[in-house]
Amino acid sequence: MSLPQPAVPPASPEPSSARLVATLTVAGLLSGVAIVGAWQLTLPAITAHKAEALRQAVFEVVPGATTMQPLHWTGSALEAGEGPDGGDDRIVYGAYDDSGSLLGYAIPAEGPGFQDTISLIFGFEPDDDMIIGMRVLESRETPGLGDKIVKDADFVANFDHLATRPGLAVVSKGAKTQPYEIEAITGATISSKAVTRIISNAVATWGERLPDRQAAPALVAPAPSEEPP
Amino acid sequence: MNPNPPDETAEELLKGIWRENPVFVQVLGMCPTLAVTNSAINALVMGLATLSVLVASSFLVSLLRSFIPKQVRISTYIVIIATFVTVADFVLQATVPAVHKELGAFISLIVVNCLILGRQEAFASKNPVKLAIADAIGMGIGFTFALLCLGSLREILGSGSLFGFDLFGPGYEPWVVMILPPGGFIMLGLILLFFNQVAAWRARHQARRQQEAA
Numbered sequence: 001m002s003l004p005q006p007a008v009p010p011a012s013p014e015p016s017s018a019r020l021v022a023t024l025t026v027a028g029l030l031s032g033v034a035i036v037g038a039w040q041l042t043l044p045a046i047t048a049h050k051a052e053a054l055r056q057a058v059f060e061v062v063p064g065a066t067t068m069q070p071l072h073w074t075g076s077a078l079e080a081g082e083g084p085d086g087g088d089d090r091i092v093y094g095a096y097d098d099s100g101s102l103l104g105y106a107i108p109a110e111g112p113g114f115q116d117t118i119s120l121i122f123g124f125e126p127d128d129d130m131i132i133g134m135r136v137l138e139s140r141e142t143p144g145l146g147d148k149i150v151k152d153a154d155f156v157a158n159f160d161h162l163a164t165r166p167g168l169a170v171v172s173k174g175a176k177t178q179p180y181e182i183e184a185i186t187g188a189t190i191s192s193k194a195v196t197r198i199i200s201n202a203v204a205t206w207g208e209r210l211p212d213r214q215a216a217p218a219l220v221a222p223a224p225s226e227e228p229p
Numbered sequence: 230m231n232p233n234p235p236d237e238t239a240e241e242l243l244k245g246i247w248r249e250n251p252v253f254v255q256v257l258g259m260c261p262t263l264a265v266t267n268s269a270i271n272a273l274v275m276g277l278a279t280l281s282v283l284v285a286s287s288f289l290v291s292l293l294r295s296f297i298p299k300q301v302r303i304s305t306y307i308v309i310i311a312t313f314v315t316v317a318d319f320v321l322q323a324t325v326p327a328v329h330k331e332l333g334a335f336i337s338l339i340v341v342n343c344l345i346l347g348r349q350e351a352f353a354s355k356n357p358v359k360l361a362i363a364d365a366i367g368m369g370i371g372f373t374f375a376l377l378c379l380g381s382l383r384e385i386l387g388s389g390s391l392f393g394f395d396l397f398g399p400g401y402e403p404w405v406v407m408i409l410p411p412g413g414f415i416m417l418g419l420i421l422l423f424f425n426q427v428a429a430w431r432a433r434h435q436a437r438r439q440q441e442a443a
Contacts, residue, residue: 015298023298027305031312038316045323053326138330143267143387144405 058093058106061123061133065095065103071217073209080220092206094216095123102216104132109202113194116140118149122159122199126210131199134159139191146191155192158182164203168196238363245367251344252375253424258344262376263413265335269392272380274328276373278321278336282313283345283372284365287353291361294354306349307340314339344372383407383416 058068072083073090083090093106105126110119116139123133136150148155162168163179170193171181184192210216251257261279266272286309290297297305318336321329329336339345348368353361381391387407389397406412 015300020298020301023296023301024304024308027308031308034312035315038319042319042323046319046326049323049326143408144403 054093057121057135057137058095060135061106061121062095062104063123063133064097066098067096067100067219068093068106069096069219070094071105078209078211078217080217092210094219096219100219102213102219104213105206105210107202107206108137109198111194111198111201113139114141114146114188114190118191118194118198120195120198122202124164124203124206124210126212126216129164129203129207131159131162131164131203134195134199136195141188141191145185145188148185148188149191149195152185155183155185159199164200164207168200168203170196238359241360241363242367245364245369245371246374247371249368250371250375250424251368252372253420255344256421257347258342258372259417260338261335261342262379263410263417265332266376266379266383266413266416267387267408268331268384269377269380270328271331272376273373274321274325275332275335276369276376278317279339279342279345280366280369280373282310282317282339283348283369284362285313286310286345287348287361287365288358290349290353291356291358297354302354303346303350306346306354310345310349311340344368378420379413379416383412387412 055068059065069080070082071078071080071092071094073092074083078092080094091108093108095103095106097103103125105124106121107124108119108121110117112118118136118139118141120134120136120139122131122135124130125132134156139147139150141147141149150156159182161179162182165180167180169178169181170184170189171177173183173186175181176183182192182196245251249255252259252262258279261275265275286306289309290306293305314337317339318329321332321336348365352364356364385391385396386404387409389395389401389403404412407416
């Protein structure tokens with residue numbers, strides 16, 4: 001039962017729908033332009049950061065390397081370059097020394113951890129099927145416990161010289177007797193096992209694909225102007 | 230309204246830093262306050278990002294306040310805020326990639342920080358540009374200060390370091406709970422307790438003075 005409205009006009013007249021639509025359209029349009037502009041300006045720096053971070057990671061897990069290039073698996077052979085579809089499962093990085101001979105492969109891998117996906121990269125020496133370095137790139141493991149897979153130097157050192165045959169095994173701290181055994185972190189068994197499982201899976205995928213050092217794809221076009229260390 | 234306009238600007242600037250501190254007094258923007266204050270550097274970058282978004286949004290909203298019809302004002306404010314947040318996201322990604330990775334989704338979530346929309350609705354849309362910017366800077370500094378307090382205390386207790394520098398040496402057993410989510414609540418609770426104690430003490434002090442004067 002609404003009473004008839006008094007005939008007094010409101011202080012400011014109601015804006016038309018067209019005005020409202022126009023306001024939002026203009027706002028959206030200007031916003032889009034601003035965002036595209038900011039993206040264009042920052043993209044080179046963002047890409048450079050990502051490439052540099054990857055380079056650092058590759059050189060860390062393959063000690064002594066000074067140059068790297070992406071290698072992709074075509075389905076039957078390993079070739080230089082990123083390949084047509086840059087699927088993560090099909091790319092590894094070849095790490096080379098100054099003279100251009102291959103030292104090892106850096107293999108990116110990821111899998112479920114205790115809380116979220118752990119992504120890591122590890123160095124692989126194909127002649128003896130040895131793991132020669134490992135670095136966790138991204139993880140959200142529990143601070144103080146699971147995040148020791150990143151911070152605990154003893155745990156990371158497990159992967160500096162680790163045989164992959166007959167297969168990786170996790171043992172408790174101080175119980176390592178075989179070259180393929182990994183000493184777990186006390187209090188972070190699940191995260192330790194997760195890292196081991198991720199690496200095992202990647203070795204299973206890549207072990208057969210990666211040719212020995214002599215037969216590895218040659219370094220294509222040395223990277224222009226390497227920065228001094 | 231105010232006989233001294235210059236004082237008014239300073240007043241709007243200063244109120245956000247302590248007396249109306251957005252976190253400790255108004256208890257706004259709790260999501261980033263609790264989530265990213267597990268280290269001092271995260272807290273500082275988050276605070277500065279929020280500060281810049283707040284200042285830029287307040288400036289634009291105040292400048293356009295007579296053009297924006299009130300029926301669509303909230304949507305327009307959100308578009309403005311979201312634009313600045315996206316720009317801030319890109320800039321952080323390009324300048325401090327490591328910290329950006331730590332903060333993750335919480336940068337994008339500045340859009341829904343009620344502190345920012347709250348200042349647009351409560352202040353910037355009703356005041357001239359100069360006052361709006363002063364208010365935004367004050368509130369932004371207050372927010373950054375609050376986050377930095379929490380972040381520093383939690384990092385010192387939970388990691389034994391400050392801005393990544395080890396403070397106590399290897400003998401210190403870090404109080405891990407402080408960098409986990411419960412630590413955020415505990416530390417915030419203690420700080421709010423302190424602020425409320427100060428307010429209560431001040432009120433009692435004033436009442437006694439008035440009694441003595443009377």
